[in-house]
Amino acid sequence: MHEDSPIDHSAGVENAPGNGVPLDPEDFLRVHPPFDRLGRSAMDVIGRTLEIDFAGRNSTILSRSDPVNDRLFVIRRGVVRLEAEKRRLELLEEGECFGFPSLISGCSPTVDVIAEEECLLYRIPKTTFDDLMDEPAFAAFFVDGIQQRLRRALRTEPTLMTADLASPARDLCDHPPVSVTPDATVAEAARVMSTAGVSSVLVDTEPPAILTDRDLRNRVLARGLPSTTPVSKAWSRPVHTLDASASLYAMLVFMLERRVHHVPLVEDGEVVGVVTDTDLLREHLTSPFHVLRSIDRSASPELLVNYANRLTGLVDGMVVSGLDAIQVARIVSTLNDAVMARVARAAEEDLGPPPCRYALMVHGSEGRREQTLLTDQDNALVYLDETEEAGAYFTELGKRIVGALVQASFPRCAGGFMADAWCKPLAEWRSTFAKWVTEPEPEALLGAANFFDFRRVWGTLSLDPLDDVIAGAADNRIFLAHLAAGGLRFRPPLGLFRTFKDEDGGIDLKKGGILPIVAIARVVGLEAGCRSRRSLDRLDAAHDAGIISGDGAEGLSEAFRYLHRLRLENQLNAHRAGRPISNTIPLEELVSLERRHLKDSFAQIREIQEWLAQRFDADRLG
Template sequence: MSAPSHDDTPILSATPVRALLRRAPLCVPPQLPIRAAAQRMREHGVSSVLIAEEGALRGIVTDRDLRNRVLAAGLDPARPVIEIATTALQTVDIGDAAFDALLLMARHNIHHVPVTEGGRVVGLISSTDLQQRQSDSAVVLAHALHQQDTVEDLRRVTQRVGALQRQLVAAGASAHAIGRVVSALTDALTMRLLQLAERELGPPPVPYAWVAAGSQGRNEQTAQSDQDNCLVLDDAYDEARHGAYFAALARWVCDGLHACGYVYCPGEMMATTPQWRLPRARWQELFRSWIETPDPKALMLTCVFFDQRFVAGERGLLETLRAEVLARTPGQRIFLAHMVANALTHTPPLNWLGRIQTLRDGEHAGAIDLKHSGIVPIVDLARVYALAGGIAAVNTRERLLRGADSGEISPDRARDLVDALEFLSTLRVRHQARQLEAGHAANNHLRPAELSALERRHLKDAFAVVKDLQSVLEKRYLAGRF
């Protein structure tokens, strides 16, 4: 695939997967000989075939598999085709946006994705299908990441993420979509670092889940972000026997992320910190203590871990942990009150007259901090709604919409917050794009003087919405409590 000159993500966001399907998928039974499967691919003029049995999808075989797993390996082509199939499949639903398929390919470095409807396979789309609809810069970058063998080479590839963000801004992509694209590329980088680490250190002695937290966990990263991550280890983990391996694995990946521009977390919320590299049962105990006997300072530091998302390894380790956490949080009013109190430490920069107040001193005097004064308060509100409602979503926009469904916030107020989040995040990515274009490091400090009068009014309205919803939660959880 050649690198594109622009990115039309808005087009893919509005295009359903069903619009990309051209023909019924070619399916063969698992026991069909490899040679016969290859002949059918040639007859139908396709580069891949799905393996299915009684309507259930079992795997996929591509031209590359025939080359690498049969010809190069000298495998007998009379063997059953299932023996060379990729069986750990990623799929998309026919009603999903084509953009979701692009992200899936970028995150996992794959070029073919089966399409399902009601659990039944109905088609197959490829990166070529997406390329014909739009330029697939994210897929190109993700593929390039998976081809690199050194951290220095990975660093050179990740330097192009800033350019991709500028392209997305210029194309009119939403801030929500940009966050998902950049996060998907960080996922792809993390996966490659883990592969290189395992190549150096050997296979892991027990299963693990590498988990993203913070903005990456929420799929809300921009080109300039620090890293928040942790390791959830299988309960067979023994510190004396396995500790050195996972300490080295964490150091390899976190150092690699730092070298590629995702700087170390100032609060050391990373897998390199021993207390964030634990067996699942210990994580369960930690979350139980945070929820049932909350400590304000501890929660202020650890709230980032309520935004966890699986990246690589054994998915079930995190999924079972999160299910247990979300079963505990609803109804825990003391815990939720502390979370609200923490959320109120970041407030919009409006004075008592309702006017925008800029920073008075320091390097950024005359500016506002879009992240900590605008976006973070919305992230904090959405986290409270999710934990109060036992909502599994981690992305802030999705948490707000699910919060409205569960009754934690009214539908009108949820839409107000979604609009405020998108407006503030758009100002942020546009501001960063201008800085990157000028050759400067991107930051979150915007001078209102750079905005039009209409934008300044919208900015004040967005801050007012956030401040109003903070007041509602304060009255709900904190009135008379502290």
């Protein structure tokens, strides 16, 4: 650029037509990380010094014998391979950067970079790069490891609600608690509530009790009790309290899971206020409560037919509100449990009272509380009495439950792991579980992988005897080794050189990423004696027990969250576009950052799989 020239060279960029044709280098860079984090002035700096090179096939772009490297490369078109000692390490694709380790260290490159295909390359000189490194978001991209990159991916796209849901529940408290003495009448309590304009009142007892306007309606008025009734006849005691520092998300889960509408918040042993679901309602998180109420109140299971659609809409809203996929799954499982309970209750009403105690359990992803949008049914029945009468009753109950769930749009499980087929007395379940542990044949492992993640959702029969069998498997190395080998059959679809193995035009996130992690977490979780079914809890427990390294547990957890999020977003997109919901994501729909995170996730899984295989020598057994 010549100062005295009549020509304005920057005008070209602004006047360039054909938006959507990323031919201008700046346009291309602007949508690729880490350049997407740069402001306009930084992009102008790049525009002043950028060079474009073309590398013929198999030509060396960077070499370990170069004394230094003085530029950052961005692939505009083509593929390069990173090599060391003639060993291929990795392939990089369009939009990816290379050369920065040597650029930052000032030393020779640690790998050779060779054009796998003909490449068009953008080069950014060191002086410009150094200027850009003053931008923290830009610099972070180059100095972080895989875990940090994944964690940041989870944090991008902040939405309105993200901060709110992380904020403490006490923020919702706008007035001190209102209370009455234990000898007050319901009329006095009602007056106190009315004066304070609140929908609940605490009762000063030890432990404290609560009386809500719902209680006044249901336990006093509906029963025709007089206004002089003591509050002790209508209160709920002890009241479920929550620490005031708990997050709004924790509070949401707390209220949904305990089915309460009022939560006293406690600070240093003192109740500092009472928050209600209406307070949360103000925060726009109304729908989980509405859906839950409509499940509980639906007169018959047929009214649940619209459940799948409502659930999808709700999940969409929660994702937009900034909940991550794992948090969404936890709320969804609470709602799904309510549906199961509603359906079981209705079946009982039809068939008459059950002849003995029993339990309806869910297993698989539902058992782990890791299901988001509706997938196959995974349920089973356990009953106490080994009588013919009980067998006949519960077989029929199972059929009705499965049928009603199909109506509520939970599809049948392809493997048939449902209550109409899996319906046995507790003793038989126990011996089946025990046999799976002692004789880990392929079919037994399939059963173990499915049913060992069980959880009771309805009924009064305790399933602790089954838990005890699983706990006993913690010391059984042979069983764990077989379980590990079974899980290692799922491999991330990543080629030798970090290229995707693209099957049928897409990547199966469930088979390739989620299930491998679930399988690893199950093995190390069982070994650690973890009673929680959630994969993230299992990884934590395994880390606490010293089985898996902190980096391993953390990296795998981040990958797990990322894969869930990617799958959920993809499914919601499909739903909005009216396409069927699946676990497969088309490669072309991933932007380069997502590709990179996905590769990072798969690489992380592969690393832990190799570790697990060695730990149990599982490959040999498999």
